[in-house]
Amino acid sequence: MANEDRRKFLADMARMAFGVGxxxxxxxxxxxxxxxxxxxxxxxxxxxxxxQFLSACVRCGLCVRDCPYNTLKLAELGxxxxxxxxxFTARDIPCExxxxxxxxxxxxxxxxxxxxxxxDDARMGLAVLIDQETCxxxxxxxxxxxxxxCPLIDKAITLDRDHNERSGKHTFFKPVxxxxxxTGCGKCEKACVLEEAAIKVLPQKVAKGALGAHYRVGWExxxxxxxxxxxxxxxxxxxLPEGYRYEHEGRGLxxxxxxxxxxxxxxxxxxxxxxxx
Amino acid sequence: MARxxxxxxxxxxxxxxxxxxxWLILRRLSQFGILGLFLLGPLAGLWIVKGNLxxxxxxxxxxxxxxxxxxxxxxxxxxxELSAIIGALLVLGFxxxxxxxxxxxxxxxxNIVTDTAAWLRRRLGLRGGTRLAGDARYWVLAxxxxxxxxxxxxxxxxxxxxxxxQRGLIFxxxxxxxxxxxxxxxxxxVTAHGWCSHxxxxxxxxxxxxxxxxxxxxxxxxxxxxxxxxxxxxCPEPEVIPPALRGAKKxxxxxxxxxxxxxxxxxxxxCSKDVFEFSTRFNNRLPAAESVDPVPGVTExxxxx
Numbered sequence: 035m036a037n038e039d040r041r042k043f044l045a046d047m048a049r050m051a052f053g054v055g056x057x058x059x060x061x062x063x064x065x066x067x068x069x070x071x072x073x074x075x076x077x078x079x080x081x082x083x084x085x086q087f088l089s090a091c092v093r094c095g096l097c098v099r100d101c102p103y104n105t106l107k108l109a110e111l112g113x114x115x116x117x118x119x120x121x122f123t124a125r126d127i128p129c130e131x132x133x134x135x136x137x138x139x140x141x142x143x144x145x146x147x148x149x150x151x152x153x154d155d156a157r158m159g160l161a162v163l164i165d166q167e168t169c170x171x172x173x174x175x176x177x178x179x180x181x182x183x184c185p186l187i188d189k190a191i192t193l194d195r196d197h198n199e200r201s202g203k204h205t206f207f208k209p210v211x212x213x214x215x216x217t218g219c220g221k222c223e224k225a226c227v228l229e230e231a232a233i234k235v236l237p238q239k240v241a242k243g244a245l246g247a248h249y250r251v252g253w254e255x256x257x258x259x260x261x262x263x264x265x266x267x268x269x270x271x272x273x274l275p276e277g278y279r280y281e282h283e284g285r286g287l288x289x290x291x292x293x294x295x296x297x298x299x300x301x302x303x304x305x306x307x308x309x310x311x
Numbered sequence: 312m313a314r315x316x317x318x319x320x321x322x323x324x325x326x327x328x329x330x331x332x333x334w335l336i337l338r339r340l341s342q343f344g345i346l347g348l349f350l351l352g353p354l355a356g357l358w359i360v361k362g363n364l365x366x367x368x369x370x371x372x373x374x375x376x377x378x379x380x381x382x383x384x385x386x387x388x389x390x391x392e393l394s395a396i397i398g399a400l401l402v403l404g405f406x407x408x409x410x411x412x413x414x415x416x417x418x419x420x421x422n423i424v425t426d427t428a429a430w431l432r433r434r435l436g437l438r439g440g441t442r443l444a445g446d447a448r449y450w451v452l453a454x455x456x457x458x459x460x461x462x463x464x465x466x467x468x469x470x471x472x473x474x475x476x477q478r479g480l481i482f483x484x485x486x487x488x489x490x491x492x493x494x495x496x497x498x499x500x501v502t503a504h505g506w507c508s509h510x511x512x513x514x515x516x517x518x519x520x521x522x523x524x525x526x527x528x529x530x531x532x533x534x535x536x537x538x539x540x541x542x543x544x545x546c547p548e549p550e551v552i553p554p555a556l557r558g559a560k561k562x563x564x565x566x567x568x569x570x571x572x573x574x575x576x577x578x579x580x581x582c583s584k585d586v587f588e589f590s591t592r593f594n595n596r597l598p599a600a601e602s603v604d605p606v607p608g609v610t611e612x613x614x615x616x
Contacts, residue, residue: 050450058454062462065469088464089387092380092395093474094366095482099352108478110485117469118365118478142366142374142398143384143391 065116072114073236075121076220078106079129079156080138080146090145093118097137097146103130106137124220124235129158131185131219154186159218160241161191161211161233169232171208174198180222180233181209189215191222209233213242318433318544321583334576341417349481363478364418365468366398374398378406379516383459383467403520409574411521415507415514416547416575420476424491425507426547428498433544440501445508445550445571448515455512472506473513504547508571522570528578529566529590530555536586542578552578556586564595 098106105127109115131153138146170177184191198204220235277290322331352358361368366376376398455467475487494506543549551569579587
């Protein structure tokens, strides 16, 4: 009898452990899948890196409440963003980059890092001029809207001039984003006049490349060191065919004037001919 | 066995409808009132309470944090800021005092859904369904804590129907109504009190918080009980009643000490003999309670002395 009871108890335990265990594994997998934030969803300023964010954000919406521009919203069930977490879509309402950063101040848990005191230091994402085929500036028009609305104009977005070879006489004014200044606020994406924005804010990790750790940019190293770091070369002796030399200052390969029976002035040759060769 | 409905018909006869629904009405006022306070901001621009049950700020000074979410956060290895810590301690202290599962019956909006399902189930006379062990919720609770630690995320908040509904009503429901409807039908057709009394880890957590809570339902006039079973019929956790109600012979005091009791007070409402009342855990003296209010004709309960 006691044996049967024990057996039943163990069976019940096993069933429960298995059932809840399967549920738990499913839940874990779901959570991991949901942790991949879609590229168009941007976290509020000061959000700690996404994996940590999901350990810190309690989904209370206090940041949403204190956003004066209704930029932020909490993800609802059915959206691709982790349920209940705050985000914004730049094309709908971008971040207005309030100087007092009320969303960060409102966060009770530190999911939005209070270490962010200057909104210019925010890195919500990175604007990328993602489609040069439709960007009006790249078609040769003077659009510049993204450049003009940028809160960090001439720092985060500059206009680079380039010759328009198609018309032959015009200049491209190409918007160029600089990652050292861009906060990812999304005002450029919001303002882009196209049907579908040609400039988009993407997550930093999507937008940025990364040099291998062993790469050194020579001219930067030289500037940092205050001089060339490699032993200055002796003038290089090239093994060139006779009559050639190499000029290091930019002219490159030079063919020496070959000795010729003819003078530069044809008359001289004729005179010489009179004297009889 | 066919019952006469409504369950509380005797209580209604003796105490009037209002008297037989007093605590239920107060509970609904509390539940809707709390929801209303949160909604006053977004709907009327009156910002008394901001946020939701996970974390809130009242009158711009009082932070409150859900300690269960807070615990998952700690297990996910995030150390929160002071305001969340204070908020969690305040909430913990409150429920440790008034009864952990007061959260379930007086605050949680899902309770309204599952109570409705339970009411309809009684009304339609639906019986049976899948049996679930009542301690499944503790397994789920343990699982969420384990998974929060393993995955480094506040894992229950990915699927928590309580947050889904409460946050949803305040911030936007999305497809969450499907889940809530699912719980309603689960409770109605599959398992009686299936969600709140068997599966929900939030309630399991709060039952642990309130395991030594002060405010308790007591059955000081249990000698008057006529075994009408109405309290068992309405109670979402009926196994908490017998020790207190029928403990006289075994020398068990009249206070319901089981931490699964939600302090909903519905048993007080539906009892035509006024056996139950709100009391404290310290009011558990046995013979005094039995002799203070003797009811003529009911003597078999008062034995063993």
